[in-house]
Each structure stands twice: as C-alpha cells, then as structure tokens.
Amino acid sequence: MSTSRNAVTFGRILALLLLAGWVAPVGSQETRIQLGTPISEDQLSGFDLIAAPDGSGMPPGAGTARQGREVYELNCLRCHNVNGEGVSGNTVIAGGDMRSEESPLRTVGSFWPHASTLFDFIRRAMPADMPKTLTDEEAYQVTAYVLFLNGIIGEDQSINSETLTAIAMPNGNGFVDQSHLH
Amino acid sequence: MTETQWEKAAGNGLLNRRHLLQLGLTGLGAAGANAVFGQEAGSALQIPEWSRTPGENASAYGGASRFAGNLQRMAGTPDPIYPGGGSSRSPLQFLQGTITPNALHFERHHAGIPDIDPAGHMLVINGLVRQPLVFSYENLLKYRMVSRIYFLECSGNSGALLRGGNADGTAQSLHGLLSCAEWTGIPLSTLLDEASVLPEARWVAAVGADAASMGRSVPIEKALDDVLVALYQNGEPIRPGQGYPVRLFCPGWEGNISVKWLTQLKLMREPAQFRDETSKYTDTMPDRSSLQFTFPMGVKSLITSPSGQMNLPRPGIYQVTGVAWSGHGAIQRVEVSADGGNTWAEAEMQSEPGAKALARFTIPWEWSGGSAVLQSRATDSAGNVQPVRDEVLAARGTISFYHNNCIQSWGVDDGGAINNVYV
Ligand code: HEC
Secondary structure, eight states, X not given: OHHHHHHXXXXXXXXXXXXXXXXXXXXXXXXXXXXXXXXXXXXXXXXXXXXXXXXXXXXXXXXXXXXXXXXXXHHTHHHHOGGGOOSSGGGOOSOOOTTOSSSOOOOTTTTOSOSHHHHHHHXXXXXXXXXXXXXXXXXXXHHHHHXXXXXXXXXXXXXXXXXXXXXXXXXTTOEEEOTTOO | OOTTSSOEEXXXXXXXXTHHHHHOOOTTOGGGGGGGGGOOTTOOOOOOGGGSSOOOOOOSSOOOOTTSOOOOOEEOOOBTTBTTOEEEEOOGGGOOSSOOOGGGSOEEESSOOXXXXXXXXXXXXXXXXXXXXXXXXXXXXXXXXXXXXXXXXXXXXXXXXXXXXXXXXXXHHHHOSEEEEEEEEXXXXXXXXXXXXXXXXXEEEEEESSTTOOEEEEEHHHHHHTOEEEEEETTEEOOGGGTXXXXXXXXXXXXXXXXXSEEEEEEESSOOOOGGGTTSSOEEOTTSOEEEOOOBOOOEEEEEESOTTOBOOSSEEEEXXXXXXXXXXXXXXXXXESBTTSSOEEOEESSOOOTTSOEEEEEEEEEOSSOEEEEEEEEETTOOBOOOHHHHHHHHTTTOOSSOOOOOEEEEOTTSBEEEOOO
C-alpha cells in the first residue's frame, strides 16, 4: 500500500521535474552525432568557386577584352564561334534582343541579370571540354571579352572583382523573384 | 460487345470504376480472349516448354525479362561540343505502380557523369556559419537517416508541347524527364545545425563535383524543412547518374535544384545567381519579364496507357492508367475524360497518394472504335487543379517552356492510332 503511494508521489515529482526541464527522461535525448571536421575559410580559397554579385568569392586579378581576345580564340572559339555567334542553340553568347517581336534570343548581353555570373560560370564550367584550366587572370580577361562582344564594356576597360560587380547589365531589372511563393 | 453493357461514368465510354472489380478483364478486351496463348479456342491447355527444363542460374545483378518490352531510357545523341551534356528519359508507358527502377530513372547532366571514388569525396559547409566543416562519405554514413518517397521532375519536362507544332511522340519522349524513388539520407538541417548557421544566412548555395560544378541556391526555409542529403535510392547506393556518392534532394521542386555529386553548401545572404538559376530554368513572360526561382513543380498528371504512338488493336475494354504528382502536396483526385474534356469521371487511385510523390490512377474505358481524346486532370491537397494548355498559354505565352504542367491530350483515331493532339 504505502509503497505504491510512494511510487505515485515519486512519479508526480518526476513529472514536475520533467516539466520544469530539470531532469532529462532516459532515452529521449537524441544522440547528437557530430562528425564534421572543422576547417577554415582559408583552406577553401582554391575550392570554393562561388563568385557572387556582392563580390564575395571573387579572386584577385584583372583583365581587359583586348587581352581576352586571345584567350577566347584559344579556348572558346571552337564552340562559341567568332563574336560569340555560337555553333548551336545553346552556344550563342552574344547579341539578341529581349524586345524582338519573335521569341527573343536570350544571351549574356540580352538576358543575364548579373555580370558576376559570367565570371562564376566561366571559372567553374568553361571551356566545356576542359573546365577549370584557365587561370583566374585569364578568366577575368575572357569575361571582359564576352562583355565587350555584347557591347557592355569598352575594349580596354579593366575588369576585376569591383568593376565587374559594378556593371549594370541591360536586362538587370528583368527578373521577378518567385522564391516567396511556396 | 455492345456499348451499352456497362454503367457509364462519363462520355465516350468511360466506365464506372466499380467495374474494376466486376469485369475481370484488363488490357486487350473480351474480343481478344479467344486468340490468346496462340492456341485454338476450345483446345486442351499444354504445359509450356519452360516448365520442362531447368532455367538460368541466379545472377549477381538482375536484369529485365527479354520479353518485357523496350525497358530502356531514351537518350539523345552525344554532342561533341557539349561533352557529357544531355538527358535520358524514363519509359513511362511501360511502367506501373509509382516507383521508377533505378536503371530507368531519368537523367539530365550538364557535363557528364563523374566517376567519383567516395574515399576522395568531400562535402563542405561554409559561408555564414559559426564553424565551417568538411564531411567524409564514411562519416556521412554514420548519421541517422530517413527514407521518403518523392518524385523528381526536370522543369524542362513537357516543355516542347507549350510551343506547339508537330509533337508526335510517346509518353517517354514527351514527358519522360519524370521519375519517382525512395530516397534515403540525412536531413540537411542536421548537418547545418552542426555547422551552426548564422542568423543572417538566407540562402544555401549548393555545388556539385561534376565537371560543370553545377550550382543552385536554395532558400534557407526549404533547407531547414524537408531537404535531404541523400545517399541511397530505392535501397541501393545512389547511382553515378543520380549523384553518387551523395546528392541534394529538394522534395517537390524542379529537378535541377537537387544538385547531384553534392560537394559544397555555402550559407549566404543572397542567392549566388548561378548561371543555371538566371540564364536557364527561368521563364520569360509575354511582357519580357522573367520569372526566377520558380521552385515547386505544379500539379500535373499524365495518362501513360493508352498513350502516344500506341495502337488499340480492337474495340473493347481498356484500363486507362497514368501518374499524377504535385510539388505542393499529395494528389487528392484525378479525373479522366475520353471526349476531350467535355465530361469527366473520377479515376481510382491505385495506392494511397503520398506528398510530393507519384500517385497512380486507373479507370476502365470501353473504346467503341470511334475517335476519342483521352485526358487526365489532377487536383492536389492544396486545392490546385491542373490547367488546360490554353490557360497556361494565356498566362505565360510561348517564350517560356519550363514548368509546363498542362493537361496532356492523347487523340485516338478511328483506327486506334494514338497521338498527341492540341485541343
Ligand atoms: C567544347 C565546347 C565549348 C568550349 C570550348 C567552350 N564552351 Fe562555353 N559552352 C559550351 C556549351 C555546350 C554550353 C552550354 C552548356 C549548357 O547548356 O549546359 C556553353 C555555355 C557557355 C556560356 C553560357 C551560355 C548561356 O547563355 O547560358 C558561356 C558564357 C560560355 N559557354 C563561355 C565560354 C567561354 C568564355 C569559353 C572559353 C573560355 C567557352 N565557353 C568554351 C561549349 C563550349
């Protein structure tokens, strides 16, 4: 009798303690496995290739379109043709007009909202048959050349992390963010 | 068989789904019953040859029956200027149920399938976190995992049909960038918690280890909700074409954002504005503004049988079946029409529909031998109803081609030939 009453009392006290968060119920605390190895951002400087519109992730270096012409002829011409005219639908990287009557040709010049994307994409994915073979310097130079082909900068304008992210792209205001609509 | 024998559920031969139980007939219809087995009607049945000889030995890795039809993905021809770029499509018209076998799951690669040794694979979390971390594959396998069934659809799926023109094709060639699997992996929130995300982080930029270093930005709300760092697909380690050893999986969202060969997650204030979330996977409207970050795939359904390029051999009873899915939740209802959308009958769901997973519907139909237009229309648990093509065109025009979820119309001519039609 008295044992069971004690048990009830004990149970009540335990419940109160649990409510107050003073005692952790056995087995309810999920084992937290933590197996990530800490690293520093410095260790990632050659690994993290994200070059964003705010300039973050852009490496040191600079280049002009005049310098980029040669980089283009060596590394890009075989697929993107003279003046970025392309050899197929998805290799046209210059020209186009979003206001044309017919379905507009969407290119770097006519369509892309951010200049940073050009450097980011070239550095990570181009040339398509041997990506990541350009130096950062060459990537800046050929970025400048593609912008020049699109009439966005002059031939001798120096492109670096600051001047690149300061460029207002022709279709920069053409996008409507839908990410809030879930 | 006369047309009036069965209780009608809608025009042009759609039958009450109670007949699913009563008919005892599927596929070819009663008129074909005499001709089956290649034997004379009324003759005594023979024990077949394969019951008289021992068969093949057990195998290390199984394959399909050589009689099971053309169970192949459909891939485009390789393009030397686009090394490894392209896609392969699931043979939807030959599949049943809701799970796509791994060997037939659709693929889309932008620079081929990397040959990754997991011993050298890294998953980095950096950016706006208290402690940047790197995970080995071996260690990822030690975390608590969850298993969920989800569809995956490329946002370019069915895109050609918006532009119109001649679109004779199969369910596979027109809509095959769609599959569904059981994905097993670690909730992304578990790994993000370990790195301790700073409050100003609003986006997670995910990057793959393929030659394209495919990048996509995921809003933090989604990342902390149901996104998985997936390691297994239908029970086996994810295949190379699906991201071995590890991929991101963003349930219900356009396929490209579920970055394969996942190697980096960077917490950021703003989206990274990768090429594949600006130049591609964005929809240009008639006024030339372009919708960006359109993530959930809209409610959609598709009749997979009978479907494009099939032939109905003779009038009679057919099971109309297909798949339905929605990035906004579970499928609540699928209706089928045989008269181009004039009348509709509710189909039966073959199993309980799951959220953001394929559901399969079925309804019996008696083809009279005349022309018909077969359509299916899905409604999801959020109340979204699949639109007709004209509604999509009126809202979006013909410049955009991603995110097309319109009703597919299969025209049946009086010879039984089936093709895509625009109604
Ligand atoms: C082997 C052929 C090849 C070479 C060489 C090549 N590219 Fe490309 N490039 C492509 C293909 C193919 C695409 C489209 C990729 C896709 O859609 O996934 C592309 C896409 C691009 C795009 C994006 C186009 C868009 O509108 O989205 C840019 C910019 C680009 N390349 C720049 C370059 C530059 C600069 C070089 C030289 C450094 C280069 N490419 C070399 C084949 C090539």
